[in-house]
Amino acid sequence: MVKGLCILGSTGSIGQNCLRVVRGLPDRFRVVSLSAGRKLDILADQALEFKPKLVAVSADEFVEPLRGLLEQRGYREPVRIVSGSEGRIEAATLPEVDFVVSASHGITGLLATYEAVRAGKKVGLANKETLVVAGELVTREAERAGAEVLPIDSEHCAIHQCLRSGSRAEVRRLILTASGGPFLKTPARKFDAITPEEALRHPVWKMGGRITIDSATLMNKGLEIIEATWLFRLKPSQIDVLIHPESIIHSMIEFKDRCVLAQLAVADMRIPIQYALTYPERVANDGEPLTLDFLKVRRLTFRNPDVKRFPCLELGREAIEKGGAVPCALNAADEVAVKAFLEHRLPFSAIPRVIEKAIEHAPSNPFHSMDDVLECDRESRRRAEETIAVFARSFN
Numbered sequence: 001m002v003k004g005l006c007i008l009g010s011t012g013s014i015g016q017n018c019l020r021v022v023r024g025l026p027d028r029f030r031v032v033s034l035s036a037g038r039k040l041d042i043l044a045d046q047a048l049e050f051k052p053k054l055v056a057v058s059a060d061e062f063v064e065p066l067r068g069l070l071e072q073r074g075y076r077e078p079v080r081i082v083s084g085s086e087g088r089i090e091a092a093t094l095p096e097v098d099f100v101v102s103a104s105h106g107i108t109g110l111l112a113t114y115e116a117v118r119a120g121k122k123v124g125l126a127n128k129e130t131l132v133v134a135g136e137l138v139t140r141e142a143e144r145a146g147a148e149v150l151p152i153d154s155e156h157c158a159i160h161q162c163l164r165s166g167s168r169a170e171v172r173r174l175i176l177t178a179s180g181g182p183f184l185k186t187p188a189r190k191f192d193a194i195t196p197e198e199a200l201r202h203p204v205w206k207m208g209g210r211i212t213i214d215s216a217t218l219m220n221k222g223l224e225i226i227e228a229t230w231l232f233r234l235k236p237s238q239i240d241v242l243i244h245p246e247s248i249i250h251s252m253i254e255f256k257d258r259c260v261l262a263q264l265a266v267a268d269m270r271i272p273i274q275y276a277l278t279y280p281e282r283v284a285n286d287g288e289p290l291t292l293d294f295l296k297v298r299r300l301t302f303r304n305p306d307v308k309r310f311p312c313l314e315l316g317r318e319a320i321e322k323g324g325a326v327p328c329a330l331n332a333a334d335e336v337a338v339k340a341f342l343e344h345r346l347p348f349s350a351i352p353r354v355i356e357k358a359i360e361h362a363p364s365n366p367f368h369s370m371d372d373v374l375e376c377d378r379e380s381r382r383r384a385e386e387t388i389a390v391f392a393r394s395f396n
């Protein structure tokens with residue numbers, strides 16, 4: 001059967017890799033809808049190539065410019081152009097959509113992903129923020145609607161694969177691997193001087209801005225602990241993190257009998273994307289083969305994360321242990337702090353301090369609705385901006 005796809009975040013790093021996978025498997029997928037922010041040139045090219053029925057842009061002001069670009073390029077197919085949150089929800093819930101790739105920035109794809117789950121669509125989740133901020137609501141609705149949520153994050157995809165050889169009840173612990181980012185060997189005294197340009201140079205992965213900075217602070221791994229807790233229904237204390245700079249083992253499971261299963265592959269997001277898209281099948285792709293050459297790898301090394309230099313990792317664990325609104329506040333504060341760092345308004349070393357402050361204030365009672373989630377997100381962003389303003393005054 002040809003699967004109808006919706007890609008939320010089609011112009012981003014994951015979105016573009018997803019379309020490369022689809023290009024290599026033309027008989028398996030039809031792109032029904034695309035959603036993006038403001039990169040209209042890329043979006044227009046994608047529409048020309050994949051001929052979706054509907055395209056969603058982030059705001060009304062982009063509808064006519066996109067239509068203009070499509071006309072200029074001689075696009076003759078009927079296409080609806082919609083905008084905003086409503087537009088993304090429509091893109092993700094069209095009857096022809098079987099599978100939604102959730103890869104939008106931050107929480108911009110949250111409501112669309114939630115509605116897709118409620119509509120019983122299969123969801124490939126790259127966007128970890130969805131489960132970080134609303135894990136309980138999303139997993140409850142997925143269970144109710146019988147919607148399958150498949151991880152695209154490479155670590156969680158690795159765990160999903162390892163779990164095919166044992167049950168969740170047989171798991172002793174998960175071992176999420178981390179490359180360690182660009183500052184693995186940088187002493188803490190140099191953290192104040194780290195520039196956005198240095199932090200954006202990830203040694204292994206090419207990704208969007210926020211996740212690249214989150215990888216440099218290890219917040220990304222903190223968010224992944226939260227994501228894994230919801231995806232695999234384990235306790236945070238069952239999830240360990242190990243630094244593995246070669247990024248060949250994408251994560252492991254230690255089962256109760258102490259046998260460990262690991263998933264290995266080259267560090268390329270097309271592998272977890274294709275795994276999710278074609279699950280439960282494994283298929284060859286006509287595109288460039290992504291073969292792991294053990295003779296080139298030669299060595300796999302491991303070390304414990306340094307939680308003193310990288311406190312964000314444990315802030316993630318603390319947030320999910322406290323539960324309720326705390327992970328949502330953590331995520332909002334992190335996004336605001338990362339933006340301030342990229343705009344040279346906050347030093348790298350102060351990112352964890354902004355997050356710490358945000359989670360101090362967050363209530364640990366559960367959310368009852370998406371409105372509660374959005375309200376907590378707004379309030380936490382406001383508080384984080386206040387904290388940053390106080391820091392800015394003390395640095396000037």
Ligand SMILES: NC(=O)c1ccc[n+]([C@@H]2O[C@H](COP(=O)([O-])OP(=O)(O)OC[C@H]3O[C@@H](n4cnc5c(N)ncnc54)[C@H](OP(=O)(O)O)[C@@H]3O)[C@@H](O)[C@H]2O)c1
Nearest residue numbers: 009011012013014036037038039058104105126127207208
């Ligand atoms: N990149 C990776 O290797 C990787 C790995 C694992 C997990 N993830 C997760 O996947 C998600 C996406 O990551 P990414 O690296 O692909 O990010 P990215 O390159 O920054 O792409 C983000 C996408 O979201 C769109 N977007 C931004 N603001 C929007 C808005 N207001 N409304 C609608 N769409 C909007 C962007 O559109 P425009 O570009 O058109 O503005 C773009 O298509 C994140 O949650 C990340 O943590 C990524």
